[in-house]
Amino acid sequence: MTKPIIQLRHINVDFPHQNNVIHAVKDASLNIDPGDIYGIVGYSGAGKSTLVRVIDRLQKPSSGQVIINGQDVLQFNHRQMRAVRKKIGVIFQHYNLMTSRTILNNVEFPLLDQKLSRKERQQRAHKLLKLVGLDSKSSFYPDQLSGGQKQRVAIARALANQPKILISDEATSALDPRNTQEILHLLKDLSKKFHLTVLLITHEMDAVKAICNKVAFMDAGQIIEHGTLFDVFGKPKHAKTVQFITRNSPLARAVKHLKAKLKKLGSHQKLLLLKYYGTNVNQPLIINLYQKFTVIANVLYGNIEEIQHIPIGHLVVTLNGESDHVQQAEQYCEKLKISVKHLN
Numbered sequence: 540m541t542k543p544i545i546q547l548r549h550i551n552v553d554f555p556h557q558n559n560v561i562h563a564v565k566d567a568s569l570n571i572d573p574g575d576i577y578g579i580v581g582y583s584g585a586g587k588s589t590l591v592r593v594i595d596r597l598q599k600p601s602s603g604q605v606i607i608n609g610q611d612v613l614q615f616n617h618r619q620m621r622a623v624r625k626k627i628g629v630i631f632q633h634y635n636l637m638t639s640r641t642i643l644n645n646v647e648f649p650l651l652d653q654k655l656s657r658k659e660r661q662q663r664a665h666k667l668l669k670l671v672g673l674d675s676k677s678s679f680y681p682d683q684l685s686g687g688q689k690q691r692v693a694i695a696r697a698l699a700n701q702p703k704i705l706i707s708d709e710a711t712s713a714l715d716p717r718n719t720q721e722i723l724h725l726l727k728d729l730s731k732k733f734h735l736t737v738l739l740i741t742h743e744m745d746a747v748k749a750i751c752n753k754v755a756f757m758d759a760g761q762i763i764e765h766g767t768l769f770d771v772f773g774k775p776k777h778a779k780t781v782q783f784i785t786r787n788s789p790l791a792r793a794v795k796h797l798k799a800k801l802k803k804l805g806s807h808q809k810l811l812l813l814k815y816y817g818t819n820v821n822q823p824l825i826i827n828l829y830q831k832f833t834v835i836a837n838v839l840y841g842n843i844e845e846i847q848h849i850p851i852g853h854l855v856v857t858l859n860g861e862s863d864h865v866q867q868a869e870q871y872c873e874k875l876k877i878s879v880k881h882l883n
């Protein structure tokens with residue numbers, strides 16, 4: 540079995556505030572394996588950044604353990620902690636580049652305290668810039684670059700000390716959709732190439748879906764749900780996770796629209812959501828419902844998306860037929876492991 544590279548055990552972070560205490564993180568535990576691209580998602584203020592900041596001890600937890608590579612880093616002295624931090628790269632939403640230095644100087648900056656000659660440092664910085672596709676701009680200054688390019692420079696700089704862990708704190712939040720996708724795929728490529736463990740803090744569901752293999756959903760300081768991307772997105776257990784995942788989704792919009800439409804028409808038809816996974820997607824379901832139960836499924840909305848290469852289908856339908864036939868049709872769906880949810 541793989542040994543986790545990061546173990547967070549029963550982490551609590553409290554901030555004194557006026558005469559009160561803010562419980563920013565509550566009893567959060569998580570195991571992160573080497574090479575994971577782990578999404579930490581949740582609404583603003585959920586405690587994502589605070590939780591991840593305990594990993595490089597930028598935030599000391601009020602209680603709990605932080606184990607990195609099997610070692611409890613909360614027991615480390617400053618010198619030991621500096622060595623740990625060198626192996627953790629961090630990128631932020633606002634890049635944090637030094638505007639008065641060239642791109643090359645920004646990337647070589649973390650190498651200044653190493654026993655490297657200027658030439659060796661610059662060679663390494665050029666190599667890193669090449670890796671992120673920006674070597675041709677090494678003499679430019681940050682202000683001469685686009686947001687996506689600045690984030691690439693920040694990534695190159697974060698990789699200067701050959702870290703094992705890369706923390707991305709809302710690194711794509713200020714970027715347009717195209718640059719977001721490019722940065723995310725760059726992170727994925729780098730993770731694969733260097734067996735880099737990536738922690739992706741974000742409130743963007745699509746970012747997580749694009750590259751993460753695992754995800755933890757945080758709400759009000761707690762990790763409400765965590766697991767593989769397929770389990771958390773495909774089969775969320777907690778109502779808050781469902782709400783977070785489906786908000787603003789095309790499915791949620793379609794359901795809202797269809798409910799309103801049926802209501803306006805004064806229709807009493809039952810609106811159902813059929814959700815199915817993997818091989819079930821290939822079932823000729825609609826035809827079967829008619830042939831077996833003379834029930835006509837009127838498909839009002841449908842989509843299939845792939846999560847970790849497993850197709851997940853959503854159909855919003857009305858089922859029309861004798862009521863006991865409709866009931867049998869629903870039972871038949873359940874038997875095929877197609878979940879049936881009444882929407883009105």
Ligand SMILES: Nc1ncnc2c1ncn2[C@@H]1O[C@H](COP(=O)(O)OP(=O)(O)OP(=O)(O)O)[C@@H](O)[C@H]1O
Pocket residue numbers: 554555556561562563581582583584585586587588589590742
């Ligand atoms: N230094 C601090 N002092 C007091 N309260 C803090 C401090 N840092 C964070 N908090 C509070 O802790 C809670 C969690 O904040 P945190 O930044 O971790 O959330 P988040 O999920 O990362 O949100 P965002 O996506 O907006 O950054 C918030 O209520 C925040 O106000």
